Amino acid sequence: MKILIVEDNERVAQFVTKGLREAGHTVEHAANGRDGLFLAASEPHDVIVMDRMLPGNVDGLGIIEALRQAGNRTPILILSALDAVDERIKGLRSGGDDYLTKPFAFGELLARVDALGRRSSGAEAGHTLQVGDLRMDLLSRRVTRGSRAITLQPREFKLLEYLMRHADQVVTRTMLLEAVWEYNFDPQTNVVDVHISKLRQKIEHESEAPLVRTVRNAGYMMTEHE
Amino acid sequence: MNRLLRSSPVTWALGYLLLGLAALVAFAVLLWYAWNVSIFSGREEILHADAQHLADVFAREGPQGLKAHIDSRLRLQIVGERTLLLTDADYRPLAGNLAAWPREIPDGAGTHAVMVDQLAGQPVHTLLLRTTLPGGYHLLVGRDLGFYLPLERKFAWGLTAAITFLFVVGVAGAVLIRRQLLARVQGMRTTVSAIMAGDLRRRLPAADSGDEFDTLSRTINGMLDHIERLIHGVSDVSNSIAHDLRTPLAELRSRLEELTLTRPEPAETFAAIEAAVADVDRVMSIFAALLRLAELDTGARRSGFVEVDAARVAAEVVEFYEPAAEQKGVAFSFRAAGAAPVAGDPVLLAQALSNLIDNSLKCVPERGAIVVCVDKRADGSVAIEVADNGPGIAAADKPKATERFFRGDASRNTPGVGLGLSIVDAVARLHGGALELLDNHPGLRAQMVLPVTAATSSR
Numbered sequence: 083m084k085i086l087i088v089e090d091n092e093r094v095a096q097f098v099t100k101g102l103r104e105a106g107h108t109v110e111h112a113a114n115g116r117d118g119l120f121l122a123a124s125e126p127h128d129v130i131v132m133d134r135m136l137p138g139n140v141d142g143l144g145i146i147e148a149l150r151q152a153g154n155r156t157p158i159l160i161l162s163a164l165d166a167v168d169e170r171i172k173g174l175r176s177g178g179d180d181y182l183t184k185p186f187a188f189g190e191l192l193a194r195v196d197a198l199g200r201r202s203s204g205a206e207a208g209h210t211l212q213v214g215d216l217r218m219d220l221l222s223r224r225v226t227r228g229s230r231a232i233t234l235q236p237r238e239f240k241l242l243e244y245l246m247r248h249a250d251q252v253v254t255r256t257m258l259l260e261a262v263w264e265y266n267f268d269p270q271t272n273v274v275d276v277h278i279s280k281l282r283q284k285i286e287h288e289s290e291a292p293l294v295r296t297v298r299n300a301g302y303m304m305t306e307h308e
Numbered sequence: 309m310n311r312l313l314r315s316s317p318v319t320w321a322l323g324y325l326l327l328g329l330a331a332l333v334a335f336a337v338l339l340w341y342a343w344n345v346s347i348f349s350g351r352e353e354i355l356h357a358d359a360q361h362l363a364d365v366f367a368r369e370g371p372q373g374l375k376a377h378i379d380s381r382l383r384l385q386i387v388g389e390r391t392l393l394l395t396d397a398d399y400r401p402l403a404g405n406l407a408a409w410p411r412e413i414p415d416g417a418g419t420h421a422v423m424v425d426q427l428a429g430q431p432v433h434t435l436l437l438r439t440t441l442p443g444g445y446h447l448l449v450g451r452d453l454g455f456y457l458p459l460e461r462k463f464a465w466g467l468t469a470a471i472t473f474l475f476v477v478g479v480a481g482a483v484l485i486r487r488q489l490l491a492r493v494q495g496m497r498t499t500v501s502a503i504m505a506g507d508l509r510r511r512l513p514a515a516d517s518g519d520e521f522d523t524l525s526r527t528i529n530g531m532l533d534h535i536e537r538l539i540h541g542v543s544d545v546s547n548s549i550a551h552d553l554r555t556p557l558a559e560l561r562s563r564l565e566e567l568t569l570t571r572p573e574p575a576e577t578f579a580a581i582e583a584a585v586a587d588v589d590r591v592m593s594i595f596a597a598l599l600r601l602a603e604l605d606t607g608a609r610r611s612g613f614v615e616v617d618a619a620r621v622a623a624e625v626v627e628f629y630e631p632a633a634e635q636k637g638v639a640f641s642f643r644a645a646g647a648a649p650v651a652g653d654p655v656l657l658a659q660a661l662s663n664l665i666d667n668s669l670k671c672v673p674e675r676g677a678i679v680v681c682v683d684k685r686a687d688g689s690v691a692i693e694v695a696d697n698g699p700g701i702a703a704a705d706k707p708k709a710t711e712r713f714f715r716g717d718a719s720r721n722t723p724g725v726g727l728g729l730s731i732v733d734a735v736a737r738l739h740g741g742a743l744e745l746l747d748n749h750p751g752l753r754a755q756m757v758l759p760v761t762a763a764t765s766s767r
Contacts, residue, residue: 276631
């Protein structure tokens with residue numbers, strides 16, 4: 083994917099650029115709002131990572147609004163040290179697609195950038211999702227693995243649907259909390275892990291290949307590949 | 309004096325005093341006028357009637373008859389109220405109680421007020437009516453003007469006394485009211501000054517009389533409670549940051565410093581770095597919790613309140629925690645008596661409940677039990693309760709349990725930073741309710757009570 087980073091802090095920019103390149107993405111970097119707006123407007127990107135507080139008292143939200151008004155639909159991940167709920171809402175209202183507060187773990191950033199990129203490429207086809215021999219029918223809400231039917235609770239269905247929609251991508255626990263339970267706080271116990279392991283028990287019988295992998299220091303990934 | 313006049317109770321009292329005086333004076337003037345008109349004109353009428361009567365006697369019985377009539381009349385009179393004089397054409401007295409025709413009387417008919425010497429006694433201020441009878445006889449009919457003088461004097465005295473009384477009472481009242489008010493205001497002022505000087509625990513005196521001052525004092529005391537809590541919160545936070553953030557930061561620092569000094573094998577280095585990242589995460593989670601608390605304390609989140617079914621929120625959180633409880637072998641049950649609508653923030657309520665369940669899960673023993681229930685009370689308030697059979701909180705620790713960074717002895721060795729209950733408490737207070745920590749014999753019954761007012765005020 084081609085990614086644009088608008089971030090004035092050199093160290094953060096370097097760290098993110100390096101990490102994203104290692105993950106196989108093409109990365110461009112703008113250190114201020116003017117350059118960022120110019121780059122974003124002049125060539126197409128798959129995802130834009132936008133810092134909020136830029137040099138010269140420029141708010142990244144202003145740039146996002148300008149891009150959206152110009153008809154630019156590139157998915158944007160907002161990076162910000164402003165954590166209050168109001169700030170998040172403001173960020174998303176201005177046209178941002180996701181909001182990540184600083185400081186952040188790189189795994190979280192990567193997972194969210196991947197998720198945004200996937201969303202824009204519109205990889206969803208029809209009303210079935212498939213990973214390996216695991217199939218999910220979104221209309222009849224039926225899940226099967228091979229010939230075996232799997233019964234899921236509504237919330238388990240939602241969790242599996244999210245994992246399958248983001249197959250071959252890392253999803254973090256925070257992303258799962260936000261998407262499946264709509265909670266924006268971190269429970270102190272490893273509740274998400276327990277839900278995942280319960281789900282695994284249902285979709286991965288002993289004779290079957292594992293589909294949900296734990297990615298160390300990041301989260302989970304659903305994939306049929308080893 | 310100037311200061312006294314600037315005092316508002318004195319100004320008001322003096323205003324009322326002037327109003328009273330003005331009313332009294334207006335009353336007196338009107339009364340005086342009415343009195344004068346009726347008495348004065350009444351007197352003239354009587355004089356005319358008298359003179360007419362005597363003229364009739366004269367016409368009927370002649371001068372001698374009138375003389376006898378006058379004599380008999382005067383004999384009946386005890387005090388010199390009435391003055392009568394009959395003279396011939398040359399003003400020589402024939403009958404009456406005057407020695408001579410008074411010189412002061414001008415010619416011509418009509419009434420005249422003059423001083424005359426009555427035969428028996430004092431000079432009297434008299435109103436005289438002069439009539440000329442047929443045959444040149446002159447007749448004077450008079451009435452003592454001083455007859456009502458004592459009454460008038462009494463009236464004047466009474467008026468003066470009333471004015472004096474009103475004035476004295478008014479001024480004394482003003483001074484007394486001022487003194488009373490000053491005493492109360494002074495009490496408030498000394499308290500407020502003490503608070504400004506830094507003694508935040510002082511409160512305004514408030515009796516149970518329920519008057520305006522007590523109501524005001526109680527309102528101000530409520531405000532002071534809130535301010536004290538906020539200030540303590542701020543100083544607590546600074547203390548906690550100094551204390552609780554320093555520990556992981558110090559660990560982190562020594563870990564990294566050790567790495568640069570010892571330069572161990574790569575595998576060991578990476579393990580140390582991972583531990584350092586965990587330290588940073590811990591610091592970050594403390595920061596996040598503190599920021600959330602600060603956000604809650606400002607009350608800004610209240611603008612996002614919607615009508616929420618607390619029972620539904622609780623059911624979802626319970627469902628969220630069910631697998632974790634199951635894994636730990638804890639009996640986890642949920643009970644709700646129908647919908648429990650409150651005005652609130654569903655995510656915050658979920659977080660508060662999740663903190664309570666987290667706490668319980670951490671401290672209940674293997675095969676313990678946790679019961680979550682949502683009840684609608686008779687007064688319409690909603691109670692969200694998490695009860696467990698863990699070690700509970702010691703009675704002595706309960707008041708401190710919601711303080712930031714407080715950790716009871718029982719939880720010393722469990723993970724956490726001591727902000728969970730602070731957040732629950734802050735969420736409950738944001739919703740106008742309170743967090744109550746009750747005993748479950750054994751264990752803890754943590755109850756968030758959300759008042760019905762929260763549900764109605766937002767509509």
